Amino acid sequence: MGLPSALDDEGSEMNVILVGPPGAGKGTQAKFIEKRMGLRHVASGDLLRKAMRDETALGLKAREFIDQGELVPDDVVIGMILERIFEPDCERGVIFDGFPRTKEQAEALGESLAEHGQQIDAVIFLNAPRDILLKRIAGRQTCRGCQQSYNLYYFPSKEENICDVCGGELYQRSDDQMATARHRLEVYFRQTMPLIDYYRGLGLLHEVDGNTYVEYVTDRLSYELNAG
Numbered sequence: 001m002g003l004p005s006a007l008d009d010e011g012s013e014m015n016v017i018l019v020g021p022p023g024a025g026k027g028t029q030a031k032f033i034e035k036r037m038g039l040r041h042v043a044s045g046d047l048l049r050k051a052m053r054d055e056t057a058l059g060l061k062a063r064e065f066i067d068q069g070e071l072v073p074d075d076v077v078i079g080m081i082l083e084r085i086f087e088p089d090c091e092r093g094v095i096f097d098g099f100p101r102t103k104e105q106a107e108a109l110g111e112s113l114a115e116h117g118q119q120i121d122a123v124i125f126l127n128a129p130r131d132i133l134l135k136r137i138a139g140r141q142t143c144r145g146c147q148q149s150y151n152l153y154y155f156p157s158k159e160e161n162i163c164d165v166c167g168g169e170l171y172q173r174s175d176d177q178m179a180t181a182r183h184r185l186e187v188y189f190r191q192t193m194p195l196i197d198y199y200r201g202l203g204l205l206h207e208v209d210g211n212t213y214v215e216y217v218t219d220r221l222s223y224e225l226n227a228g
């Protein structure tokens with residue numbers, strides 16, 4: 001299909017969306033792709049959690065929805081993302097993680113990119129079986145200091161509840177607790193799954209199995225993005 005390669009130095013930007021259920025490994029993979037391909041990782045969940053920590057008006061509004069495992073309203077999230085992705089550090093392109101999550105968000109993103117002479121070049125659908133997703137979500141721990149993530153079952157820190165990287169305290173996100181995790185999966189199936197067909201229809205969809213070793217998934221993803 002001949003995607004523009006983000007590895008070349010011609011300065012052509014490339015915008016990639018990672019879509020998939022919570023726990024599929026979008027955040028982990030996006031960080032590798034950011035390093036490997038020079039795209040900027042933009043994660044809507046991370047931006048929302050930062051706004052909550054900073055107690056901005058947006059953060060306070062988002063908290064009501066996030067704690068319930070519901071989606072934050074489209075207008076709030078769309079405004080936040082469109083402000084972020086045209087900042088100078090996103091010039092080489094963006095790897096979107098957790099956005100868009102609804103058809104409205106996808107359309108708003110497409111329109112705004114077009115206004116800036118840009119487009120979505122590829123959409124990667126990362127998936128894994130439901131029981132694995134739940135275990136990944138419920139076992140997830142994050143460092144309060146550097147935001148590094150761990151998993152109690154698959155990738156524990158060397159010392160219990162202490163970050164290997166910066167020594168910070170590890171915590172479990174409130175929306176990662178089992179009941180909320182189950183609800184987030186339902187929300188995903190109802191509100192975000194339709195995007196898979198939407199992007200397939202646009203000829204942009206690439207499917208990657210997220211239920212294997214992290215390194216294999218990264219290689220597969222890089223292959224899809226470079227070789228099309």
Ligand code: AMP
Binds near residue numbers: 072100101102
């Ligand atoms: P994540 O870190 O991507 O799992 O997102 C955590 C939570 O933030 C989600 O369960 C939603 O409540 C909210 N959120 C993140 N991204 C979006 C989005 N694109 N649209 C609406 N809500 C979002």
